[in-house]
Amino acid sequence: MASASNDDHVRSGFLGKTGTDDVPLDKTYYDILNVKPNASAAEIKRAYYTYSLQYHPDRTQGLDEFTRREYAERFKQISHAYSILSDPEKRTLYNRYGKDEHIMSQGPNGVSLEDFDAEEFFRFMFGGEEFVDIIGDFELAKSFKYALSELLSENEQTTDRQNQRSSHAAERAQAHEERIKTLSENLLSKLSIFTDTLSSDSSALESTQALDKFIKKIDADIPNQLQAPYGEHLLHAIGYVYSSKARFWLTKMDSQEGHLGKRLLGFGKNFQSTWKDRIHIVKETVKTVKCAVQWQQSVSRLTSAVDDESENSQLPFQHHSGHLEYSGPTPSEPTALATNKPVSSVKQKQKSSTQPIVPLTDEEKRKLEMDTTAKSMEALWRATKLEIECIQRNVCDQVLSDPACSRQIRRYRCKALSKMGDIWQQATLSN
Known part of the structure; x- marks a missing residue:
């Protein structure tokens, strides 16, 4: 009954087209997790663990600040999509009304770093319940969990952290x-x-x-x-x-x-x-x-692609055709010769320095x-x-x-x- 009243409450503030569980009104969250609208709860959970592992903040410590921010935002989207699709009631409302404010305001902002259960992740991804009696608890999961706790307690005293490690x-x-x-x-x-x-x-x-x-x-x-x-x-x-x-x-x-x-x-x-x-x-x-x-x-290739895309978006004097335009003075040929460098070399360098960075397509x-x-x-x-x-x-x-x-x-x-x-x-x- 509580679910029905909640649905009625959302309906009362919603005007427009609605979807169904088979044909959702909006597929954004499904696309974020790269699953189909009819995906089972297990498939959604597996997709969440797969992508959250890739974009987890603990995996971005060696990356530049821009990439870390982008990964953090992606991790937030993945976590929020999972928080909606993993809840049967919220998923039903989302399928019917899409990303409506009534639904968004009722759910959490996502799964936080502290909520990431490494032991459950390893157990779910490798063997599940069928292999628990054969494999037991993964030591890698405990190490991963400890690494997260280290990340979350960076500001603690050195002595305390050494005691924790021991x-x-x-x-x-x-x-x-x-x-x-x-x-x-x-x-x-x-x-x-x-x-x-x-x-x-x-x-x-x-x-x-x-x-x-x-x-x-x-x-x-x-x-x-x-x-x-x-x-x-x-x-x-x-x-x-x-x-x-x-x-x-x-x-x-x-x-x-x-x-x-x-x-x-x-x-x-x-x-x-x-x-x-x-x-x-x-x-x-x-x-x-x-x-x-x-x-x-x-990961390095992906990071480079993100960096190139960022640099390309910040280039000044970029023409819509992709070529750089500059009308200022240019060194004459004698100037180039005075530096004991071939003219062709200087021109080649000028050409390469103005070569626009071609960003990757979405695909x-x-x-x-x-x-x-x-x-x-x-x-x-x-x-x-x-x-x-x-x-x-x-x-x-x-x-x-x-x-x-x-x-x-x-x-x-x-x-x-x-x-x-x-x-x-x-x-x-x-x-």
């Missing part, structure tokens, strides 16, 4: 250990579907039946996991670590058991597995650095902004992937080297983990 480092170390412990328990719970049905004297048939049951459980979860943000990429990345670590611990146990030939063979395979994993880490690190450099270059600027956004998300994903793989290695080591259980149980865990890793690496949305 406290933050201790909290991160504790959170890291708790994260590994929690994720290890979650992984053990999943592997127990296979290991708890077997004993040291289980037959091959019983082992096969237990493994089939385990595979069915893994397969049942995959469709939902693939639909999660970056779901396919996450399954492939984590699946690789599972298979790699299972192979490492199996070969390590082989190198410690049986006759000499078996031990030597196990040692060789373990050595090969170790180096293969190290090469993988180096390759992923190089890719991450490369993406970060490409993103920085894209070119839009493409450059989209390219920068794509590169920023790629760089962020690469960094997130490195963190996830590192955490998963620690989790696997803790689960597969558990001294509290027998070697046979550890072998069962390796077998189940290897199978799950293989299945995850083969999972695709096209299936």
Whole structure:
């Protein structure tokens, strides 16, 4: 009823054409977030996080003052658009009446810097609820959140800030250990579907039946996991670590058991597995650095385009044709010769100095902004992937080297983990 009365209140002060949810009267806020009018709440949220990350004030510290102001204004527009479209009631009113004063006055001015939830952003963008039990809380999100708090407390005393940094480092170390412990328990719970049905004297048939049951459980979860943000990429990345670590611990146990030939063979395979994993880490690190450099270059191009546009708008004596006109005195040729410089050189320099700056078209600027956004998300994903793989290695080591259980149980865990890793690496949305 409250919503209806509010709608009636807006209607009473509105005259003119109205829109619908399918065909809104105004699309400004949808265009700012680059989403369609029928976009779901999840799509709007994802777009907000993507663009707010690109134009976030924390990302503009190294830019010039003009660009920082422009980015701040863009961030404000993005935040305000999200504050309207993320609220079902305000979105309905906006679709119907557009950017009407009654609606604008009822909503907040936007999402402030303090309201930006880094942890929610990472959780929403990478895996969502489907991967919470597998990934846990992102350490990158905590670092990003701490960077924001540093930005907001610039004026605090140096001693206080040093104490905060020391406290933050201790909290991160504790959170890291708790994260590994929690994720290890979650992984053990999943592997127990296979290991708890077997004993040291289980037959091959019983082992096969237990493994089939385990595979069915893994397969049942995959469709939902693939639909999660970056779901396919996450399954492939984590699946690789599972298979790699299972192979490492199996070969390590082989190198410690049986006759000499078996031990030597196990040692060789373990050595090969170790180096293969190290090469993988180096390759992923190089890719991450490369993406970060490409993103920085894209930001520089965008910044240069903005600077050129600003300089071009401030040029004096600019003719409507784009050429500069100047009727004052010009140096004669003898004057040029007196300076031991060729006449052609002087003329060329004069020509280049008066060359007008051609600003980017709206379409070119839009493409450059989209390219920068794509590169920023790629760089962020690469960094997130490195963190996830590192955490998963620690989790696997803790689960597969558990001294509290027998070697046979550890072998069962390796077998189940290897199978799950293989299945995850083969999972695709096209299936």
